[in-house]
Amino acid sequence: MNEEWRFLVTNGYNAYKNMAVDRAILVANSKGLVPPTVRFYDWSPYAISIGYFQSLKQEVDLEECKKHSIDFVRRITGGGAVFHENELTYSIIIPESHREIPKNIMDSYSRICGAIIKGLNNIGVKGIYQPINDILSDGKKISGNAQTRKHKTVLQHGTILLDVDVEKMFSVLLVPNEKIKDKLISDVKQRVTSVKNILNRDVVFKEIVDDMKKGFEEEFNVDLMKGELTKKEIQLTEEFEKNCFSKKEWNFKR
């Protein structure tokens, strides 16, 4: 019999709550309160997340964000700034000591990205892992991933781009001046793709949930069992949302 992990799908959470949920599961899992967990989610309103080591003011045009009602939040994972619009975001939370998780960080990126690649394959999108933390399809980036390890627990989250509006992306992500901006937009247009671009049709979140879930089951030889956040996790989520992710002190920390 396969090992059973928990599977969560949460839609409609804002940026602060999304980051709070991932951190709450990390804490609960580190205390042995919940099994390894895979979560799929989206962002409402749309939002930018920045890497833990990035400076918010260096990366994000806050005025433009306000204009478009786009939220922003600092992640607890490293990596770069991401504009979360039409995508499926995943997180996996699992003990560092789990036999399916390589001790070496780079190896574990590759392993977890393997689940995403299998999922993409299930929907007809061919993906390959590109170290450090990207998945490419047709030579272009379709997924970005970021991992942290805290309390002997691995949290990796990442995106699967369903559709991408590069112009909008670059109105909110900060680039030094117009000249470079033009160059970057054309560069990024050539470097980024989406499920829609590859399959040549519109694809929505719920359409790919089952296939992406199967990707994790295939990669890790487990069964993902639909579950809910526990009371403790909900309480931790509220705490982290209120005292951390929605706070200026956190988001403007660097």
Next chain:
Amino acid sequence: MRSNSVYKIPNGKLVKINLEYDKNKKKIINISINGDFFAYPEEAIEVLEEKLIDKKLVENELIKKIEDIISKNNFEFIGLNSNGLAKGIMMCVK
């Protein structure tokens, strides 16, 4: 003096340095290291910033100092390394 630099580490990530330094003594007064790299544990960068204060702005010495801090504290960097960091810092001075 205040200065900043943006440096793409070969095969690595983008590191952005904000440096405040003493031009005459060629020493770091204050430094902030930002970027899209990964560092474990997450306090690593803050520790590094703290320990680089008062250090001499000489590339080789900086590399050695940074390597020292990394190994003493068991830090792990991905997309970031001592050479790249020292280079980013020295770019602020030149």
